[in-house]
Amino acid sequence: MNILDPAAGEHAYELDRSHVFHSWSAQGALKPFVIAGALASTVWDFDGNHYLDFSSQLVNMNIGHQHxxxxxxxxxxxxxxxxxxxxxxxxxxxxxxxxxxxxxxxxxxxxxxxxxxxxxxxxxxxxxxxxxxxxxxxxxxxxxxxxxxxxxxxxxxxxxxxxxxxxxxxxxxxxxxxxxxxxxxxxxxxxxxxxxxxxxxxxxxxxxxxxxxxxxxxxxxxxxxxxxxxxxxxxxxxxxxxxxxxxxxxxxxxxxxxxxxxxxxxxxxxxxxxxxxxxxxxxxxxxxxxxxxxxxxxxxxxxxxxxxxxxxxxxxxxxxxxxxxxxxxxxxxxxEGIIDHARVIGSDHLEPGLAELARKHPMIGEVRGLGVFWALDLVDDPDTRNPVSGAVIARLKGELMSRGLLPFAADNRIHVVPPCIVTADEVARALEIYDEAFTAVE
The missing domain is CATH 3.40.640.10 (Type I PLP-dependent aspartate aminotransferase-like (Major domain))
Structure with a gap:
């Protein structure tokens, strides 16, 4: 089957739901995202849709996909x-x-x-x-x-x-x-x-x-x-x-x-x-x-x-x-100077970009992190700091995915954790997507 054949994606999904038992999950309601391939900071599905991987899978893809x-x-x-x-x-x-x-x-x-x-x-x-x-x-x-x-x-x-x-x-x-x-x-x-x-x-x-x-x-x-x-x-x-x-x-x-x-x-x-x-x-x-x-x-x-x-x-x-x-x-x-690159991406691009995002969106109660390791702490009210609900996080994840970004979410947070090799242009595009997704949910 062709790597970008939608039928291959459907087959992969059917095999998974029929035979694979997933971690940390109630099995009945799962709808896993099917990944066909990946390179550097990008993954894609069998329909040819590309996504910036700002999850680094489980915050492990430091050197990027398929180095x-x-x-x-x-x-x-x-x-x-x-x-x-x-x-x-x-x-x-x-x-x-x-x-x-x-x-x-x-x-x-x-x-x-x-x-x-x-x-x-x-x-x-x-x-x-x-x-x-x-x-x-x-x-x-x-x-x-x-x-x-x-x-x-x-x-x-x-x-x-x-x-x-x-x-x-x-x-x-x-x-x-x-x-x-x-x-x-x-x-x-x-x-x-x-x-x-x-x-x-x-x-x-x-x-x-x-x-x-x-x-x-x-x-x-x-x-x-x-x-x-x-x-x-x-x-x-x-x-x-x-x-x-x-x-x-x-x-x-x-x-x-x-x-x-x-x-x-x-x-x-x-x-x-x-x-x-x-x-x-x-x-x-x-x-x-x-x-x-x-x-x-x-x-x-x-x-x-x-x-x-x-x-x-x-x-x-x-x-x-x-x-x-x-x-x-x-x-x-x-x-390739990847460690230094990750530090600069953090200090020069992610830190100021996420801070600006927080200024625009009161839902972002706090931005914290280093390098390519950041979290957005999301709140119902910036004064009470009451965490947003799981339903809000689910909506944000959907908005981010629909715009071409694979997110990492935990509790009331969106973690911004791209590979260490992520480019400044990819960060800029991701920040636009985060901005659009928060605007849509708010």
Whole structure:
């Protein structure tokens, strides 16, 4: 069948609805959008309709769709070696680890590869518990860490509630000045009170029981909640004070999404050059071309397992095809200046463009973000900040799709999360579409 044959699209839809069970969904009412192909920042359907992908699928398509160097690397690796057990050494795996560590810098010395972000968080939690001999993990209510045993219970949002089978997880509130839990009236006060709250949680839970604090560098699905100046540095200081390990979940915020290789690096330069103990990654490391993820391990933690068995592993971790895609992706990002490009797109185009959009549309209560990682917090009333309903979000999604933009929506928000390679012209076109869609809904 022709790639743009509408009949092929209908067949794909029928197959999906007959045989595919979808995640996070009631199955009966689903009407999935059928994608026929994609390139760079654009996807298209079987009818030939093109859409700007301002969802980056699940905020993972950092290098864009079908990047030729990454596709070529996967093909070349497939011709050489398609699979090897994780116990063996493999050139592609070693090269991938070397490149990731070069971007993370000291004191990180090893990478444990996984199949995605959720199992990366699982294994980081396991490492922290084994090294400290403690059990509890503290994480934020406004967070998402994946859909496996410990990762989903570490998650703060509603998705953990039907899945709370893992032990030793405690949640706390992080800073979010726009919807403050701390009655603060400035980012500085929000930071101070959020850190006080966290310390009270540590003391109340018992510092000797806590293995790790698990945070997203910038909480993504929870609303692109850029931490106020000093917060992450403050968390690092509390972790050191009480002998707790700090795990940063960079699954969504890493590899260019905030205009940095890792989001913590931007904050660390401003706040005293601190670093986490463990870093989890996935998504943007290879834009999901082949499923992969991992844990970046500081030297002291890696050394703790020199003479002690680490009780974890996965058949497909460090898969050669995934490793080749990581090498090609990082090399392409370096050679093409993609990280710097994402930072400039954010500062020069998205930030001012979205701010202007908010001035025109009172429904947009707050704009927040970095790089190509932004959220529009939508409200019924800018004074009360009451969130808009799901019906409003559904109408906005329909208006955006009808105008040729594939959106990312969560709760009362529209997230603006294009690939890192998005052009200034594509951003300008997207801003026009957002403007038209908000006008139509208002």
């Amino acid at each position: 030729p160097r990454v596709v070529a690397a996967i093909k070349a690796q497939a011709d050489t070696l398609t699979m090897v057990a994780p116990a063996h050494a493999n050139l592609a795996r070693g090269e991938a680890a070397k490149r990731i560590l070069a971007k993370a810098g000291r004191p990180f010395s090893k990478v444990f590869f996984t199949n995605g972000g959720a199992d990366a968080n699982e294994n980081a939690i396991r490492m922290a518990r084994l090294v400290t001999g403690r059990d509890k993990v503290l994480s934020q209510y406004r967070s998402y860490h994946g859909n496996t045993g410990a990762a989903i219970v570490a998650t703060g949002d509603w998705r953990r509630m039907p899945n709370e089978f893992a032990r030793g997880h405690v949640h706390f509130f992080g800073p979010f000045a726009y919807r403050s839990e701390f009655w603060s009236d400035s980012p500085e006060q929000e930071c101070e009170r959020a850190l006080h709250h966290l310390e009270r949680m540590i003391v109340s839970e018992g510092q000797s029981t806590i293995a790790a604090i698990l945070l997203e560098g910038v909480p993504g699905t929870a609303g692109v909640l850029v931490p106020p100046p000093g917060y992450l540095e403050g968390v690092r200081a509390l972790a050191d004070k009480y002998g707790i390990l700090l795990i940063l979940d960079e699954v969504m915020s890493g590899f260019g999404r905030t205009g940095e290789w890792f989001s913590w690096q931007g904050f660390s330069r401003e706040e005293g050059n601190w670093k986490p103990d463990l870093v989890t990654f996935a998504k943007g490391v290879n834009s999901g071309y082949v499923p992969t993820g991992g844990v970046i391990i500081s030297e002291s933690i890696a050394n703790a397992f020199d003479d002690v068995v680490f009780p974890g592993g996965l058949t497909y971790s460090g898969h050669p095809l995934a490793m080749a895609s990581i090498v090609a992706s990082i090399d392409a990002m370096d050679d």
